[in-house]
Amino acid sequence: MDDIRFAVLGTGGIGRRTLEVSQHKDGLTAVAACDRNGVAIDHDGLDVDELLESTEGNIASGPQDDGPDDVATDGGAAAAKADGVKQHGEQAGIVASTQGEPTETPIDDIIAESDAIDAVLLALPNLEHDFIPRVAERFAEADYEGVMIDVLKRSRVIGMLDDREDKLKESGITFVCGAGATPGFLTGAAALAAQSFVEVEAVEIWWGVGLKSGYEDNRGTVREDIAHLDGYDIETAREMSEDEIEALIDEHDGVLEFHDMEHADDVLLERAGICDAEDVHVGGVLDVRSDEKPTTTTVSVTGTTFDGETGTNTFELDDVTSMEANVNGPALGYLKAGVRNNRAGHYGVFGPADLMPGF
Amino acid sequence: MDDIRFAVLGTGGIGRRTLEVSQHKDGLTAVAACDRNGVAIDHDGLDVDELLESTEGNIASGPQDDGPDDVATDGGAAAAKADGVKQHGEQAGIVASTQGEPTETPIDDIIAESDAIDAVLLALPNLEHDFIPRVAERFAEADYEGVMIDVLKRSRVIGMLDDREDKLKESGITFVCGAGATPGFLTGAAALAAQSFVEVEAVEIWWGVGLKSGYEDNRGTVREDIAHLDGYDIETAREMSEDEIEALIDEHDGVLEFHDMEHADDVLLERAGICDAEDVHVGGVLDVRSDEKPTTTTVSVTGTTFDGETGTNTFELDDVTSMEANVNGPALGYLKAGVRNNRAGHYGVFGPADLMPGF
Numbered sequence: 001m002d003d004i005r006f007a008v009l010g011t012g013g014i015g016r017r018t019l020e021v022s023q024h025k026d027g028l029t030a031v032a033a034c035d036r037n038g039v040a041i042d043h044d045g046l047d048v049d050e051l052l053e054s055t056e057g058n059i060a061s062g063p064q065d066d067g068p069d070d071v072a073t074d075g076g077a078a079a080a081k082a083d084g085v086k087q088h089g090e091q092a093g094i095v096a097s098t099q100g101e102p103t104e105t106p107i108d109d110i111i112a113e114s115d116a117i118d119a120v121l122l123a124l125p126n127l128e129h130d131f132i133p134r135v136a137e138r139f140a141e142a143d144y145e146g147v148m149i150d151v152l153k154r155s156r157v158i159g160m161l162d163d164r165e166d167k168l169k170e171s172g173i174t175f176v177c178g179a180g181a182t183p184g185f186l187t188g189a190a191a192l193a194a195q196s197f198v199e200v201e202a203v204e205i206w207w208g209v210g211l212k213s214g215y216e217d218n219r220g221t222v223r224e225d226i227a228h229l230d231g232y233d234i235e236t237a238r239e240m241s242e243d244e245i246e247a248l249i250d251e252h253d254g255v256l257e258f259h260d261m262e263h264a265d266d267v268l269l270e271r272a273g274i275c276d277a278e279d280v281h282v283g284g285v286l287d288v289r290s291d292e293k294p295t296t297t298t299v300s301v302t303g304t305t306f307d308g309e310t311g312t313n314t315f316e317l318d319d320v321t322s323m324e325a326n327v328n329g330p331a332l333g334y335l336k337a338g339v340r341n342n343r344a345g346h347y348g349v350f351g352p353a354d355l356m357p358g359f
Numbered sequence: 360m361d362d363i364r365f366a367v368l369g370t371g372g373i374g375r376r377t378l379e380v381s382q383h384k385d386g387l388t389a390v391a392a393c394d395r396n397g398v399a400i401d402h403d404g405l406d407v408d409e410l411l412e413s414t415e416g417n418i419a420s421g422p423q424d425d426g427p428d429d430v431a432t433d434g435g436a437a438a439a440k441a442d443g444v445k446q447h448g449e450q451a452g453i454v455a456s457t458q459g460e461p462t463e464t465p466i467d468d469i470i471a472e473s474d475a476i477d478a479v480l481l482a483l484p485n486l487e488h489d490f491i492p493r494v495a496e497r498f499a500e501a502d503y504e505g506v507m508i509d510v511l512k513r514s515r516v517i518g519m520l521d522d523r524e525d526k527l528k529e530s531g532i533t534f535v536c537g538a539g540a541t542p543g544f545l546t547g548a549a550a551l552a553a554q555s556f557v558e559v560e561a562v563e564i565w566w567g568v569g570l571k572s573g574y575e576d577n578r579g580t581v582r583e584d585i586a587h588l589d590g591y592d593i594e595t596a597r598e599m600s601e602d603e604i605e606a607l608i609d610e611h612d613g614v615l616e617f618h619d620m621e622h623a624d625d626v627l628l629e630r631a632g633i634c635d636a637e638d639v640h641v642g643g644v645l646d647v648r649s650d651e652k653p654t655t656t657t658v659s660v661t662g663t664t665f666d667g668e669t670g671t672n673t674f675e676l677d678d679v680t681s682m683e684a685n686v687n688g689p690a691l692g693y694l695k696a697g698v699r700n701n702r703a704g705h706y707g708v709f710g711p712a713d714l715m716p717g718f
Contacts, residue, residue, distance in 0.1 A: 021665045024557035188551055195544055195689045196680040198383035305684035306380045311677030318670030321555040325664035330554040336717025344703030355716060358695025
């Protein structure tokens, strides 16, 4: 494949790790990055090392941007924050890099240069549910032709992207949604594991994350996770005081177990024709006090073969693979698949399972 | 995806099972099938049930066609033969179906109708190594525009296809090679499992097959497998008498274990940029006297993450999934992926890993 020039919107954990991982990959050149206050663009390729070093522990964020909405399955932001104390304000983030320029319109600045950008990774966590769909719309309005890819998690966002599919197609955008760890890596694994079967009865996605940094630096994200616990929702989790959260975590000895999370694996597998969304279940265990994963990340796909046997195929990630590795490797893998599709004229909204062998 | 009209060349085990499995799948219509003596074509869709019933235990084959070159990993032919006693001659096979017509030029007859065929599955086992490449060439010479897909296993065939890639591209053919169980399903699993890593050190593919039918009806294929045993090669295996093979199998109590088999997973993963061919190892255990799999089919991918951890991700197939299910489901899955690519103008030779997220 020819070289892919890509941009990263957002330089929190996921954005930073994507830039870092891309340096290990062939055929990927980072040409643009932005955060809330700044933008760095070099069509010959950014100096990623300089950018990462000068912005380490120095993330330009605003009041809304206090981490991803679910650290357990994208982890990157958590790790990035653990690297150092966050700085706020106009001199923080990308503007601290020699390559950065201050701007009040970072996304528009990237859009202005998008003719020379093949793919845009949206590493914009924890904003309103329709934030990523609205950013996609802005690129479409500017007639961007290329790939956009996100690592979003919540099922409801997929529909918001679908609502905009005509606009994306018209512009020539191949939008790959939910392309991190889960949904993403594990959705793809489920789609592949389904290939033994003619009927899929259940997909169980079960993840384990041990937060290296403890949870001290990640209260915001842990709060978001609490919304997934039995008896809690986004509203109640938001209203909890810090002390109440402390108490809850103590009560669980630092280990939070989640069931039936709203993760878009369900709608992404359904749209690829593999099973009904309601047959997909996502859960996992987050240990905020240990570096070790409290459980092994596993995808189990149960189905019936053409010859009438019912069985379960499984996909397991080694406990030593960090969530950062499992988010950012697949995100770039799907980005490459997206570019193949875009160059072939396949536009619209694609999930990870749509980029796998058909079912 | 719009409906895919497909043809099957060869109605031995793999061809028959492909037709059978396709009936469980959406968007696939079998419109043509052929064997050595006959052809059945109906552009509105073959009556697959009638075709399978009337040809059961009744496979038109010639002296060369005594089974796939490696039953252990495509199993289908073995099972088909176990269904009944083979019949030879001009009234056997597809001509026994009310839809079949006798012909001396079955492949040419399909080529003549190929304008209305989106995909051709080559289920032509155990012929000369360059047989499938030569058939592809014939389709290219007739300017066929569509997908061709095989379930070949031996590494050396991939190069023969690559030699013909210009012709295939010119014609508009998307050739998906090695798209059965292994290579195929398990190659794809390895490509996906690699996504945690920035460097892949080893891919171990280990399969288990329990031949339901025992080995009585599959001596030819078992002989081929013996060529993979330590101390044997294709030449020595061909020269063994039936008694010598019996003795060898008795010596092993019916259980043959294979290491470092020539399976194209190696070159297919290398061409997708995932690892060096020499880092891929394929082996397994064939039990010719039991229905149970003697070992669990597993793919293990060991690599290093961007953050310096070395780990192993694994993909396991349930022991109850038959090799037929694991060959024919993925073959049709890759066929669908091939059609997506073909309709987008992606021509040439593709391996399963080329159809997965990029590495």
